[in-house]
Amino acid sequence: xxxxxxxxxxxxxxxxxRAAYADDVNFAGALHMVPVYADFVAATxxxxxxxxxxxxxxxxxxxxAADVPGSCTYGQIEQDYPILVRDTIxxxxxxxxxxxADTREQAxxxxxxxxxxxxxxxxxxxxxxxxxxxxxxxxxxGNSNIVVHHAMRHGNPDPEFAGCELVLxxxxxxxxxxxxxMEPESAISVPRHDGVIEIYGSxxxxxxxxxxxxxxxxxxxxxxxxxxxxxxxxxxxxxxxAACVCARTALAARLLRRPVKMTYTREWSIRESYKRxxxxxxxxxxxxxxxxxxxxxxxxxxxxxxxLSVSPWVTWRSTAQCCGAYSVENVxxxxxxxxxxxxxxxxxRGFGSPQxxxxxxxxxxxxxVQLGIHPLGIRRMNMVKQGxxxxxxxxxxxxxVSLEEVMNKVVHEIGYRKKFEQCSRGKSEGDTxxxxxxxxxxxxxxxxxxxxxxxxxxxxxxxDGSILVESGIHENGQGSESVMLLVLAEELGxxxxxxxxxxxxxxxIPDSGTTVATRGTIMGSSSVLIAARKFKELLAGHLxxxxxxxxxxxxxxxxxxxxxxxxxxxxxxxxxxxxFLQRVTPYAFGTFQAPDVSWDDTxxxxxxxxxxxxxxxxxELEIDKKTGKIKLLNIVAxxxxxxxxxxxxxxxxxxxxxxxxxxxxxxxxxxxxEGRISTLNFDAYKIPRTTDLPEISxxxxxxxxPNSLTxxxxxxxxxLELIAPAIxxxxxxxxxxxxxxxxxxxxxxxxx
Amino acid sequence: xxxxxxxxxxxxxxxxxxxxxxLRFLRERHFLYGVKNGCEQGLCGSCTIVVDGKAMRSCKFxxxxxxxxxxxxxEGMEYPDGRVHPIQQAFMDxxxxxxxxxxxxxxxxxxxxxxENPQPTREQIRxxxxxxxxxCTGYQHIIxxxxxxxxxxxxxxxxxxxxxxxxxxx
Ligand code: FES
Ligand code: FES
Numbered sequence: 001x002x003x004x005x006x007x008x009x010x011x012x013x014x015x016x017x018r019a020a021y022a023d024d025v026n027f028a029g030a031l032h033m034v035p036v037y038a039d040f041v042a043a044t045x046x047x048x049x050x051x052x053x054x055x056x057x058x059x060x061x062x063x064x065a066a067d068v069p070g071s072c073t074y075g076q077i078e079q080d081y082p083i084l085v086r087d088t089i090x091x092x093x094x095x096x097x098x099x100x101a102d103t104r105e106q107a108x109x110x111x112x113x114x115x116x117x118x119x120x121x122x123x124x125x126x127x128x129x130x131x132x133x134x135x136x137x138x139x140x141x142g143n144s145n146i147v148v149h150h151a152m153r154h155g156n157p158d159p160e161f162a163g164c165e166l167v168l169x170x171x172x173x174x175x176x177x178x179x180x181x182m183e184p185e186s187a188i189s190v191p192r193h194d195g196v197i198e199i200y201g202s203x204x205x206x207x208x209x210x211x212x213x214x215x216x217x218x219x220x221x222x223x224x225x226x227x228x229x230x231x232x233x234x235x236x237x238x239x240x241x242a243a244c245v246c247a248r249t250a251l252a253a254r255l256l257r258r259p260v261k262m263t264y265t266r267e268w269s270i271r272e273s274y275k276r277x278x279x280x281x282x283x284x285x286x287x288x289x290x291x292x293x294x295x296x297x298x299x300x301x302x303x304x305x306x307x308l309s310v311s312p313w314v315t316w317r318s319t320a321q322c323c324g325a326y327s328v329e330n331v332x333x334x335x336x337x338x339x340x341x342x343x344x345x346x347x348x349r350g351f352g353s354p355q356x357x358x359x360x361x362x363x364x365x366x367x368x369v370q371l372g373i374h375p376l377g378i379r380r381m382n383m384v385k386q387g388x389x390x391x392x393x394x395x396x397x398x399x400x401v402s403l404e405e406v407m408n409k410v411v412h413e414i415g416y417r418k419k420f421e422q423c424s425r426g427k428s429e430g431d432t433x434x435x436x437x438x439x440x441x442x443x444x445x446x447x448x449x450x451x452x453x454x455x456x457x458x459x460x461x462x463x464d465g466s467i468l469v470e471s472g473i474h475e476n477g478q479g480s481e482s483v484m485l486l487v488l489a490e491e492l493g494x495x496x497x498x499x500x501x502x503x504x505x506x507x508x509i510p511d512s513g514t515t516v517a518t519r520g521t522i523m524g525s526s527s528v529l530i531a532a533r534k535f536k537e538l539l540a541g542h543l544x545x546x547x548x549x550x551x552x553x554x555x556x557x558x559x560x561x562x563x564x565x566x567x568x569x570x571x572x573x574x575x576x577x578x579x580f581l582q583r584v585t586p587y588a589f590g591t592f593q594a595p596d597v598s599w600d601d602t603x604x605x606x607x608x609x610x611x612x613x614x615x616x617x618x619x620e621l622e623i624d625k626k627t628g629k630i631k632l633l634n635i636v637a638x639x640x641x642x643x644x645x646x647x648x649x650x651x652x653x654x655x656x657x658x659x660x661x662x663x664x665x666x667x668x669x670x671x672x673x674e675g676r677i678s679t680l681n682f683d684a685y686k687i688p689r690t691t692d693l694p695e696i697s698x699x700x701x702x703x704x705x706p707n708s709l710t711x712x713x714x715x716x717x718x719x720l721e722l723i724a725p726a727i728x729x730x731x732x733x734x735x736x737x738x739x740x741x742x743x744x745x746x747x748x749x750x751x752x
Numbered sequence: 753x754x755x756x757x758x759x760x761x762x763x764x765x766x767x768x769x770x771x772x773x774x775l776r777f778l779r780e781r782h783f784l785y786g787v788k789n790g791c792e793q794g795l796c797g798s799c800t801i802v803v804d805g806k807a808m809r810s811c812k813f814x815x816x817x818x819x820x821x822x823x824x825x826x827e828g829m830e831y832p833d834g835r836v837h838p839i840q841q842a843f844m845d846x847x848x849x850x851x852x853x854x855x856x857x858x859x860x861x862x863x864x865x866x867x868e869n870p871q872p873t874r875e876q877i878r879x880x881x882x883x884x885x886x887x888c889t890g891y892q893h894i895i896x897x898x899x900x901x902x903x904x905x906x907x908x909x910x911x912x913x914x915x916x917x918x919x920x921x922x
Contacts, residue, residue, distance in 0.1 A: 014852030182788075235887070
């Protein structure tokens with residue numbers, strides 16, 4: 001049965017204002033908690049004096065590291081992130097105490113009275129300072145500020161450069177970016193009669209939240225039940241920090257035996273939460289006279305800030321994708337993450353690829369100009385094709401490699417060829433300069449060799465014919481529950497009305513990893529399909545007799561269950577009742593394991609990802625000669641995502657990803673003079689508004705992917721990873737000037 | 753006694769609440785959780801409500817100044833029988849909802865625009881929604897939704913008025 005293509009199970013709740021986000025969840029008798037920061041960037045010998053705060057009206061308790069029964073620090077890879085600081089402050093975002101009071105106002109007033117003293121240290125704020133061999137070692141583990149080094153050794157580039165027609169050696173820089181989900185972090189924890197603490201939080205990963213909480217309280221995982229509720233955006237940014245917000249409320253709820261709520265202000269959210277890694281990239285690329293890339297050498301440095309978070313995984317993706325969408329025989333790359341006293345960096349949509357794409361896709365245009373080749377020609381010559389080997393040595397033969405098809409579609413739709421000829425290149429009659437630019441990318445789907453990749457789903461038939469489904473994938477507002485419902489409705493041939501998604505909790509389904517890396521669709525729906533197939537097999541076995549056919553001949557369509565002939569059919573109501581009469585539970589459990597991937601850490605070689613998404617984005621823009629202001633005129637984006645299960649949702653993800661990429665290219669930047677973030681709210685941290693964006697057209701290319709049971713691969717991250725270099729290329733074609741760092745700001749004097 | 757109209761009903765305001773912001777007043781005293789707090793500094797538009805037909809940021813609006821005025825929140829947009837307003841329907845039909853945190857403010861900003869200008873151009877829609885940030889959608893489907901709502905209300909001759917007000921006059 002075909003289904004409504006823009007269906008969302010949460011649309012009504014959200015459009016009517018009824019969807020409950022964490023701060024909308026209330027329990028009688030809850031205490032309010034607020035964090036206390038210390039105005040240090042780096043310091044030791046932390047001392048906290050709570051006496052005045054405790055005397056403040058309504059204040060109930062002040063919690064510090066001394067109250068923590070478990071581990072004060074935790075993390076996804078290294079357990080180094082302080083949920084509460086014990087002795088050493090490593091960044092301006094560190095939390096030193098928690099103040100509880102009857103009302104939020106009272107908690108805020110008391111928090112202002114907490115006195116913090118410490119011995120300041122000289123903050124190390126640049127990668128260069130931190131890499132100095134004599135620099136103080138910032139991390140609590142290991143013995144160096146270089147906390148990650150990934151190497152890729154593919155062929156040997158060194159001897160190749162001499163024979164190249166053109167060798168480009170260029171430096172690029174990308175900035176610190178805030179995810180800027182519209183809903184700041186919030187959590188409420190509630191002690192339950194049986195000793196379990198229930199947690200409702202604005203976080204993107206209930207299982208990660210549970211791990212942080214259990215470690216912090218020193219209790220088993222099963223003592224906490226983390227529920228899925230509406231989340232106001234995450235974009236990768238609601239893992240570690242958001243999990244800590246939950247863990248802190250759980251600690252307070254345990255110690256005070258009452259519900260405890262903590263809701264962040266925007267300022268706290270930006271001060272404390274992890275950001276996108278700023279990168280410094282040095283590339284040396286050799287081209288033949290025809291434009292073939294002969295050799296690449298790259299050294300890439302990422303500022304990981306004070307704590308590790310997922311820096312090893314982010315930089316791993318940068319390593320695996322360091323040559324963009326191109327096949328290159330000789331590549332040596334070294335990617336480092338360096339600890340500094342900046343607020344830490346971690347996961348954000350795009351995850352290590354927007355930075356490398358910003359460099360590579362500009363280098364391609366630079367080489368095209370210098371060699372006198374068309375930008376499309378040089379891309380076509382070098383891009384990965386069916387049967388190509390990637391720079392990690394992976395043979396691309398298990399799915400359709402459609403990069404050229406995608407690029408052609410975008411080029412055609414926007415009219416790139418003709419418009420490319422019309423670019424101003426620094427000269428124009430009027431007040432504006434015109435330019436068009438594009439970029440291409442391929443992106444490994446799901447976690448790849450970064451992590452464990454599997455997901456489970458449960459289908460639970462009810463005796464009246466209705467059906468409950470749940471999976472280990474967490475809804476972050478992107479609509480993953482709805483996608484899974486659509487997939488299930490189609491597989492069972494039932495009306496969507498028959499299906500309900502069961503609100504997830506960490507206590508009723510196995511840990512299925514986080515909703516990151518564009519894996520929600522591919523993993524979640526594949527596991528739903530596996531469960532659905534088992535479910536159908538079970539039903540067929542028990543209903544075949546009544547349908548007068550063999551189990552393998554039972555069919556599921558048109559909201560009924562059918563035998564071989566149309567004379568025999570059962571409604572779902574009849575079928576479910578029949579199963580219950582046979583004392584059989586109509587219940588199925590499905591697990592999807594991602595296909596195998598492999599990785600050799602010393603050479604950076606292997607089958608990095610089990611499949612790839614192919615993308616091209618193009619943009620037209622205008623530069624005002626007097627002000628230098630850039631106005632985007634039009635964006636066209638094409639992505640081969642395998643299959644669109646919900647078109648409106650896929651397009652929505654494209655538009656949103658592009659908007660975030662535009663923000664990165666033109667306006668966003670976390671400023672942190674002396675390690676203290678000064679861009680703490682939307683007046684200083686500017687994200688794109690309606691008037692900053694042009695009309696965006698999305699082209700969905702669908703080459704069903706055999707590696708995913710539904711054929712779909714997901715769109716969340718590819719959408720964001722390549723508009724910035726496309727804009728940089730368009731700015732060059734308009735102005736004749738190259739911008740090697742972001743955000744791109746044009747000084748009108750530079751245009752003369 | 754201080755009074756104001758809230759979603760079509762007259763309510764009384766305690767003197768002690770007069771210094772609160774409308775954001776806190778509506779959430780904490782009237783449990784209208786559709787009024788969202790994204791920045792509390794008048795910068796994001798998540799807390800947008802309608803005060804005497806104008807879009808206002810409730811996080812910067814003292815209750816004192818609202819006395820005697822008529823307020824509409826997202827909860828007042830639907831009809832008394834629970835049907836959603838055509839603008840809300842259009843948001844659903846155009847796929848304009850992702851995380852939904854900006855949605856109440858967006859719907860109300862669109863409502864105020866359509867009250868003043870029932871058939872705006874896309875450019876006019878962009879200008880009217882400039883103060884409302886959305887991090888999920890890139891605004892494309894939101895603009896589509898407002899365009900669609902305008903068309904449907906025009907084609908079917910539906911009144912723009914918020915559902916709670918229509919219920920009253922009916
Ligand atoms: S919460 Fe009022 S404008 Fe952001
Ligand atoms: S839908 Fe998430 S902020 Fe607009």
